[in-house]
Amino acid sequence: MTSPQLLRLATAGSVDDGKSTLVGRLLFDSKAILADQLDAVERVSRERGFAGADLALLTDGLRAEREQGITIDVAYRYFATARRSFVLADCPGHVQYTRNTVTGASTADVVVLLVDARKGVVEQTRRHLAVASLLRVPHVVVAVNKIDLVDFSAERYAAVSDDVARVARELGVAQVHTVPVSALEGDNVVDASTRTPWYPGPTLLGLLEELPPAAGDQGPGRFPVQLVIRPQGSAGPEFRDYRGYAGQVAAGTLAVGEDVVVLPAGTRTTVVGIDTADGPLDRARAGQSVTLRLGDDVDVARGDLVASAADAPEVTQDVVGTLAWLSDRPLRAGTRLLLKHTTRVVQAVVRDVVGRLDLDAAHLVPADELTLNDIGRVTLRLASPIAAEEYLVSRTTGSFLLIDPHDGATLAAGMVGDALSAAREPGDRPVQYSI
Template sequence: MSTLLRLATAGSVDDGKSTLVGRLLYDSKSVLTDQLAAVERVSRDRGLEQADLALLTDGLRAEREQGITIDVAYRYFATTRRSFILADCPGHVQYTRNTVTGASTADVVVLLVDARKGVLEQTRRHLAVASLLRVPHVIVAINKIDLVGFDAQVHADVTAQIEGLAGGLGLADVRTVPVSALEGDNVVDRSDRTPWYDGPSLLELLEEIPAASLPEEHGFRLPVQLTIRPQAAAREEQHRDYRGYAGQIASGVVRVGDPVVVLPSGRRTTVAGIDTADGELTEAFAPRSVTLRLADDLDVARGDVIAAADDAPVPTQDVNATVCWLSDKTLRPGSRVLLKHTTRTVQAVVRDVTGCLDLDTARSVPAETLGLNDIGQVQLRLAAPVAAEEYVDNPRTGAFLLIDAQDGGTLAAGMVGEPLEEARFPGRRPSQYSI
């Protein structure tokens, strides 16, 4: 089992995410003395009788003044069994884009539900995001269980709702834990106030869950960021003909002598050398940044992808994808955007919007446009080919961004492929828009 786990917290407004994270840090002895002193001081200034543990994560002044989390706060902590990278995501529907960011690299999402309110629209939205991003594990912390008298039936009812939604979204591993973030029940230590619950505490679950597959387990992919040639003044005789292709390995392992292909041109060669700031290597794996030297003199530029020759993706100009729409602007067929895939940015046009996720039914329904925070399926036509893969096969090369060509703002986060089977509507034909 990997000793490092990446987790993200999510939930609706006032579900107690920041308090839960603060309790997790505090009870696991991961808070420095001066940090705790600062929190206690601010809590006293607010007239509180005990430390407000939410302040351990709500670090921005604007957040404190509003009493809500508005940005993704990253925290690092460790127990004797494991190290954690935690992304505390905002709960307000306006900040769904931040949740997408926080969950995109997570091994597990901890989703909070207020025991008094049950499953809300934002709960459904966050479960859908977890499904689309292929987060392998979801833990639903049914919080504020103390405010419903530690009622076992409340926990059972919310669990039934969650299991129904998870089944519709294809989430395979979803577990529920009754907790009180404010009082610490079942967060780090098991509580004797929930005798009807015989499962592990939240932290125990986090210590047991296996991490996701490592990037090197996928095929080798290196999106080229820069072609390196010696500057004229620095060219020595032995480096006169040096040409290297620098970038961060997105996935897989590369070794000297490996056959590779440069995409989208399709030219084949072998790896002649692997250079780093620390010297030459015989092999390198994701996510290391390296410079590759190739055996043949090929035309390679920023945005190209150097891939393993035996399982290279086929470049395409037609992309079917699921997108989380993050802009106030409406997406409709004919919209012209920029698509950023790894280090390559190309012009694109939306040929069709084929569906939108209905959060009440967890199914995709026909749609003609997408608005802020909608999750839907689109067909894109690109001005130039990209080496895109299905997100389910390789998340690093199956993800992309849609960008506003006018102001450079991010419009959507996208995943190649159609993970929701209901997205297909046989009776519809794609609109005839082209670049």
């Protein structure tokens, strides 16, 4: 019997759009919570004066969140149906916590973006659509929530859906699905609503069960080295000369007998063995954690990249990148930082802040600095080279972090290349179900 296919999803939206309530409704109606969890939620709900269970408490686990009634951290939840397993990240809605949304969406197959049917598209809607576009999240689902508060109006739903589709096109989102829901009442979340006969599409859960997960990075093999393994001391004689390079295959595949190149040095060699805790493999695929053995005694260290020799990336010390700036401190030309690319950390300096994304105009405007939650384009000069690829080619080898060299705080999530002007596939269009 095969396991249900895994889908990673993240929820996003503006404050009070009902994200946590929607997640709670998904968990409750899909029978994915335990009796003692529900008892605890009902008890806290009564203490707060609610007549019934406040399902938002199923995800708002932090004391500060419960006191304020908002989500301020990424809350991860796991649930499953007969058709699929889910890892869900409930992201905060307040503008000052957009950095958490970047974290939650960075590994997601699907972003579920909530829009209040009464308010329609707001600034945070644009910001979260921009983040989904920049991070190349494969699927975006817009839940038009609180449809009960507009009397289940087909006209209001159509107007909000049209606005969402327009903004999505402007920001380069490949495909967006819209669903009218009431997280509080449960309409079209897990079960189809009789109060929206004008909506012919699937429920939110039905749609999530149908969407294909991300295929992962394809193409030539890429293997960032995380650890050099050389057994010491009590290791048996069979391991006396063992040298392996542990890590996770970031893209493509690597096979025994394949010619590879170690970057940034450019040394060529051959894979002679692939070891795992469960035994040797002939071929390792993206996502698998393995130990490579190479045919030559070459100089390999943590941070090096083992790549297929047939199509190896170029190394560079100059990077044009698109940033989601996550720090309270502004970023200006001349700022010195650390850049983390796969397992490699190098010193970097900002040569130029090219511009920032104007969310209203949906294009880049000149700027001499980036401030908290800005999305912009910069050029960086590195102290030593990295084997970087365009983010459009690989979400793994095309991404990086900028780190404060003094306290180790993460300052920005970056994408190699000009992601702000990169076009999506020409055939992709927003998906709306005819009313």
